[in-house]
Amino acid sequence: MLTRTGSGAALASPASFDVLARTVAGRRLIYLDSAATTLRPRPVVDAVCRYYTTNGANIHRGKHLLSEEASDQYERVRIQTAEFVGARSEEIVFVRNTTEALNMVAAGLDLNADDLVLGSLDAHHSNLLPWRVRSRLRLIPVRPDGGLDLAEFERALAEGPRVVALTACSNVTGVYSPLDGLIRLAKQAGAIVVVDAAQSLPHRREIFRAAGADFVAFSGHKMCGPTGVGVLCGRMSALERLRPVMLGGGTVDWVDTQGHRIRKVPHRFEYGTPDIAAVIGFGAALSYLDELGEREIREHDTVLANALLAECARRDTVRVIGPAPDGDHAGVVSMELPGFARLDEVARALSDSFGVMCRSGHMCAQPLVDGLAGGQVLRMSTYIYNSVTDVEEAFHCLDKVLEAL
Amino acid sequence: MDTATVRDTPTIGAAWREARYAFENAPAYRRLLAEAGVDPSGPAGEAAFRELPFTDKEFYRSNYPAGVVARAQVPANDKHVLKSHSSGTGGERLTTVAYTFDLARRMSATTSVFPALRAALLGLGSQRIARYAAPNCSDVECAAPNSTMESRLLRDGTLVLPVGHDLLATSEAQVAQAMDEIGSYRPDWFYTDATHFAFLIRQYLARGQSPPRPAAVILTYTLATQVARRQIRDALGVEVPIAEVVSMSELGWVAMDCPLGRLHLNNSAFHIELLDRVGLTPVSRGQIGELVITSLGDRLLPHVRYRTGDLYRLMTPCPCGHPAPTVRHEGRAVHFLYGQDSRTVSPKQFDDIVGADPHVIAYRMQQVSDRRFRLKFIAAPAAPADAGDALAARVRAALGARSLVDVQRVDYIPSERSGKFLSCVGSC
Numbered sequence: 158m159l160t161r162t163g164s165g166a167a168l169a170s171p172a173s174f175d176v177l178a179r180t181v182a183g184r185r186l187i188y189l190d191s192a193a194t195t196l197r198p199r200p201v202v203d204a205v206c207r208y209y210t211t212n213g214a215n216i217h218r219g220k221h222l223l224s225e226e227a228s229d230q231y232e233r234v235r236i237q238t239a240e241f242v243g244a245r246s247e248e249i250v251f252v253r254n255t256t257e258a259l260n261m262v263a264a265g266l267d268l269n270a271d272d273l274v275l276g277s278l279d280a281h282h283s284n285l286l287p288w289r290v291r292s293r294l295r296l297i298p299v300r301p302d303g304g305l306d307l308a309e310f311e312r313a314l315a316e317g318p319r320v321v322a323l324t325a326c327s328n329v330t331g332v333y334s335p336l337d338g339l340i341r342l343a344k345q346a347g348a349i350v351v352v353d354a355a356q357s358l359p360h361r362r363e364i365f366r367a368a369g370a371d372f373v374a375f376s377g378h379k380m381c382g383p384t385g386v387g388v389l390c391g392r393m394s395a396l397e398r399l400r401p402v403m404l405g406g407g408t409v410d411w412v413d414t415q416g417h418r419i420r421k422v423p424h425r426f427e428y429g430t431p432d433i434a435a436v437i438g439f440g441a442a443l444s445y446l447d448e449l450g451e452r453e454i455r456e457h458d459t460v461l462a463n464a465l466l467a468e469c470a471r472r473d474t475v476r477v478i479g480p481a482p483d484g485d486h487a488g489v490v491s492m493e494l495p496g497f498a499r500l501d502e503v504a505r506a507l508s509d510s511f512g513v514m515c516r517s518g519h520m521c522a523q524p525l526v527d528g529l530a531g532g533q534v535l536r537m538s539t540y541i542y543n544s545v546t547d548v549e550e551a552f553h554c555l556d557k558v559l560e561a562l
Numbered sequence: 563m564d565t566a567t568v569r570d571t572p573t574i575g576a577a578w579r580e581a582r583y584a585f586e587n588a589p590a591y592r593r594l595l596a597e598a599g600v601d602p603s604g605p606a607g608e609a610a611f612r613e614l615p616f617t618d619k620e621f622y623r624s625n626y627p628a629g630v631v632a633r634a635q636v637p638a639n640d641k642h643v644l645k646s647h648s649s650g651t652g653g654e655r656l657t658t659v660a661y662t663f664d665l666a667r668r669m670s671a672t673t674s675v676f677p678a679l680r681a682a683l684l685g686l687g688s689q690r691i692a693r694y695a696a697p698n699c700s701d702v703e704c705a706a707p708n709s710t711m712e713s714r715l716l717r718d719g720t721l722v723l724p725v726g727h728d729l730l731a732t733s734e735a736q737v738a739q740a741m742d743e744i745g746s747y748r749p750d751w752f753y754t755d756a757t758h759f760a761f762l763i764r765q766y767l768a769r770g771q772s773p774p775r776p777a778a779v780i781l782t783y784t785l786a787t788q789v790a791r792r793q794i795r796d797a798l799g800v801e802v803p804i805a806e807v808v809s810m811s812e813l814g815w816v817a818m819d820c821p822l823g824r825l826h827l828n829n830s831a832f833h834i835e836l837l838d839r840v841g842l843t844p845v846s847r848g849q850i851g852e853l854v855i856t857s858l859g860d861r862l863l864p865h866v867r868y869r870t871g872d873l874y875r876l877m878t879p880c881p882c883g884h885p886a887p888t889v890r891h892e893g894r895a896v897h898f899l900y901g902q903d904s905r906t907v908s909p910k911q912f913d914d915i916v917g918a919d920p921h922v923i924a925y926r927m928q929q930v931s932d933r934r935f936r937l938k939f940i941a942a943p944a945a946p947a948d949a950g951d952a953l954a955a956r957v958r959a960a961l962g963a964r965s966l967v968d969v970q971r972v973d974y975i976p977s978e979r980s981g982k983f984l985s986c987v988g989s990c
């Protein structure tokens with residue numbers, strides 16, 4: 158069930174998300190941790206259950222009815238995913254999550270220790286560590302408003318990086334990178350471009366379609382899908398050059414005592430039995446988002462992003478990390494609370510006393526949080542089931558917590 | 563009796579005999595009739611025939627082979643038996659057998675509506691056929707490299723050309739291989755999916771080469787869109803006979819275009835019924851009904867009142883003069899579009915909306931949900947930037963103002979999981 162009301166309302170009916178019917182401390186639950194993982198609507202849960210209750214067979218393994226049926230469902234989600242992001246179906250590799258996708262690329266490119274990789278300070282650890290352990294990683298700094306230091310980026314490109322690893326949207330600041338321009342410059346410099354789109358794709362799907370990256374990685378669980386399924390989306394030419402890191406069942410056409418022949422893209426990258434139910438559930442999530450509408454999701458994200466920043470601006474107890482009010486940012490805001498050293502206590506109080514679920518810590522982006530906020534932040538992040546009222550209530554609760562602590 | 567229907571055909575006696583033969587020789591059919599309380603040993607007649615229960619794909623799938631193949635037939639060792647595994651997805655797959663002479667008989671009867679094409683097919687010194695369509699195999703087999711031309715040459719002289727499971731993502735190597743094999747095999751005629759063949763023609767033209775000029779082209783597998791037909795006709799000229807054929811792996815050729823481009827059901831090799839899907843009664847002219855087929859004289863795997871799931875509109879008699887019923891293949895019920903305000907658009911009707919638009923080379927319309935539709939189209943290379951505007955306006959008008967239609971100009975449209983390229987996909 159979907160709602161279509163005013164711009165401040167939830168885009169998706171909270172009634173579709175059973176979790177939101179829970180109460181905590183006698184209050185309705187307000188979920189503001191979608192940057193970590195989103196909730197799943199009932200159609201997604203039903204799709205996962207349906208697979209386990211009516212099928213349960215392995216895929217691509219046989220000719221019996223259940224196997225073919227499961228294979229069909231699985232492969233249809235590949236087509237659906239391709240359509241969602243504007244790729245070709247062969248360009249969709251199902252993986253466990255964004256982290257696995259980025260590691261797969263970093264390992265498969267066979268980087269040398271001398272290879273230069275440009276990353277960004279606002280990168281998630283998953284788009285930082287896989288490069289650092291294999292190459293000479295250089296992090297481009299970010300400005301106080303969360304934007305990338307473009308002058309420094311251009312200077313670094315002149316050094317001929319082999320890879321440019323971009324972050325489409327920071328999971329700390331919520332700032333969207335100007336990907337089109339960054340990718341164009343990186344391609345002109347001859348670099349392989351890899352984009353961590355985990356935070357942006359749930360709201361904006363044009364990344365692969367428009368920007369021309371070689372690889373884009375994202376996770377199903379950040380866009381209403383189950384955990385255990387992510388996507389590596391790669392240009393065919395890029396995928397064909399990528400060495401599969403994991404080999405075994407499903408990755409080869411032929412094996413004899415002397416050697417093997419590897420399968421075509423994308424199957425050569427999908428080793429072993431995947432999380433079939435998660436992929437099928439992810440398909441249901443994509444259908445759900447399709448029904449809400451691409452433009453509507455994007456606009457809703459902007460409305461809630463502005464609401465978050467507006468609430469912050471009204472309070473001198475809060476210091477926002479990053480975005481300027483007129484910047485391009487998602488419904489993610491990370492805050493310092495001057496005078497409050499234990500943000501985990503604030504988050505716990507918001508949760509247990511007021512039913513507001515948000516996150517504290519360094520958000521798996523420790524270099525950035527250390528640099529901009531001294532080591533920890535309190536983060537609120539929204540998605541389609543949130544309303545402006547959710548945001549307002551959450552900040553009202555934050556006020557009460559800060560008064561009490 | 564409504565003379566506009568196709569139920570009162572002269573084949574009713576033969577259809578009754580088919581039912582009796584199935585009753586006596588196919589155990590599953592005997593059980594079906596027993597459960598329905600119908601006795602086919604009585605006098606034949608149209609009313610009695612309509613008391614017979616329907617069969618469908620599920621019936622033949624679940625009872626194959628022991629329950630539906632006629633007793634005393636030995637298909638496995640008979641060189642005249644063609645076994646096929648149709649690729650239906652989502653549980654709709656089907657293994658079936660047919661006598662090749664029955665298939666030839668049905669094909670011959672079907673082609674009677676298009677004498678020039680019939681002459682082109684039957685007058686050939688050889689029967690080298692090239693098939694260019696969805697590869698109809700699972701990804702595991704499709705992935706197997708190095709398939710040779712010989713390995714794809716069927717007993718009846720059909721060369722199955724290599725093509726990607728996802729048509730528009732077919733690799734350059736596969737395109738080149740298909741072209742090489744066409745050059746080497748020199749097929750007399752093509753048995754092909756229209757969208758696939760239009761794609762192949764574009765590949766020739768893109769390489770500055772002339773497309774092949776076969777004696778005839780049969781378009782089948784999926785609805786031949788007008789934009790695909792336009793590209794094929796433009797490339798081959800008016801001399802090459804081109805016709806759309808409705809064919810099913812379990813029954814062979816069932817219907818074919820006449821020279822005027824109108825579809826005629828083969829009601830001499832089959833007993834044909836067009837039935838309203840709700841009341842299951844014969845439809846009148848102008849109405850849409852489901853095609854229900856009874857094979858005639860099939861001594862191997864008789865089909866009786868077989869529901870095909872395909873919907874046809876019964877048309878007025880064709881000016882071509884052929885007596886076979888004239889119909890319009892509207893598509894499968896699951897692919898109809900259901901717009902707001904009770905508007906229903908069949909795949910065929912949607913193709914009429916697109917028409918032979920010179921700016922479009924391929925399209926796919928998909929109903930995403932109750933109110934959302936997504937039209938993707940690939941524009942011709944020289945199409946102007948606003949090429950889709952008029953098309954979008956026509957589509958929105960057809961589906962009603964309350965339907966949300968997202969029109970996207972793209973350079974790629976994925977095929978279905980089955981490998982078929984469907985131009986109109988419902989939400990079911």
